[in-house]
Amino acid sequence: MRISLVLAVFTASSALAFPWMTPEGMEALMKHPEAQKEIKRRLEEHVGAQSGTVAPRDPQLGTGLIPGLIDLIGGTLKAVVDPIFGLIPTEDAVRGHKRFPEPEYPFRPPGSTDQRGPCPGLNTLANHGYIPRSGIATVGQIVAGCQAVFNMGADLGNLLASGGAIDGGDILSTKMSIGGPDPRVGILNGALNALLGTPTGIAGHGKFNEGDASATRLDFYLNNGDNIVFQPELFKQMHQAALLKGDGTYSAEAIKYHFKNRYEASRAANKQFYFNLPSAGVVMGAYYFIPGFFSNGTLGANGIANEASITSFYGAKPKDTSPNAWKNPNLEYTHVPERIPEQGWYRRTTPMTVAEAVGGILDVYLYAKPAIGGAGADQGFVAGPALIPNNPQALSCFFYNAIYANFPSELFNTVALVSSVVNFLSSSLVPGYKALGCKVDFPQASGIGSTYRETYEKWALQYTGEAKTKAVGSGWYKKP
């Protein structure tokens, strides 16, 4: 009873939240006189901006991290002085690193109307003003903030943030909420939300970004749609993994172990469990981000994700603050707003590119070997792709294509205007995409006509499988 009620609510709200996913919704939009005027104006603006004045982005590939990456992140990290609370790592670990926090970006807790969501990285950026404190940000603002504080490569920032904008934000303004739906985001800056519904924000479940089996958030269907709020019990489990597998640090080994446990627990408890590409990739990538970005110093070069860094970035406040309390596997936590460690923290020196992040996803995946797919309506498991692309280049190309493939296929066949907008967005993705030599070229395939549909359907079957539309927990589930 409860499940069918939740499902009914979800089905109804997803239709409202993504009205342009249906031809009817799109038609309504296209016929609206104000919308037509505004879309035309914005397209002209975008086309103008594209024609020459904007320098191509540096995709920042070639950090030399792909060969041996899996060894690097899976291996034992050298201990530094006081790996648990020592916020200043060894000299070697911080040579050339930039120190944070910066006085120009003071920490301020979010106000009552500010959006915060499932991502501790973005929440931290908003709490320090590196992206708007409102939590409503454009693709460009998110890319710049992630680069400034965490040294995320522009290619990776663009890939994640564009996925967020296309699946959970406004494709015209490129704005999105870093939490749930917000009336300030929507088609034509929200002006048409009353008519067409409000985009979900990056917390939108099972599309490009948010997925099940997350490190510290509960599954969408297990918590009445709340996949945003930090769960102290899950953080406690991650802390236990750190004690057991990382000598008290949140190393790659510790977080992989935590992921394996989380996958098994979610799959057992969640009758609408959904773990399919691309959102499953984002979930596994987020696990790698814990040591990859939050380490104090550079992971693989003496940088360590210690208790002090992780608790601060996650906003996990231990109830017992006595010096040896961290050794207690039953240590309890509460939640406070996420912040850069006050005592001082050093960001990684090399940008994390798409290639490194995807290497991290593969490392997490190969450790736990989770089945890819989702629960079907008949309580069976609808399998996703049999083999997920198993090398960083192939899997990276998959993610680029997934951005385009996740864009509703109806639109490619019917609305030329929208494909122009997507082409605009793709200008932020193409450099990284090209640099990796990806083959199926969705942005190049203009998206119009029957050839596109055939290419898309072949691609979808191979790479996302039937689970995308047939598993009930998928954001794309269509009732039989």
Ligand code: HEM
């Ligand atoms: C480029 C923009 C980014 C976007 C669009 C984004 C989006 C997301 C989303 C949708 C989730 C939920 C995934 C899930 O279901 O588990 C998530 C989780 C997460 N993100 Fe981000 N993220 C971004 C950047 C970052 C950065 C820069 C960091 C670290 C510095 C980060 C660290 C994490 C972590 C650790 C989680 C897992 C949270 C948990 O469940 O414990 N993200 N992010």
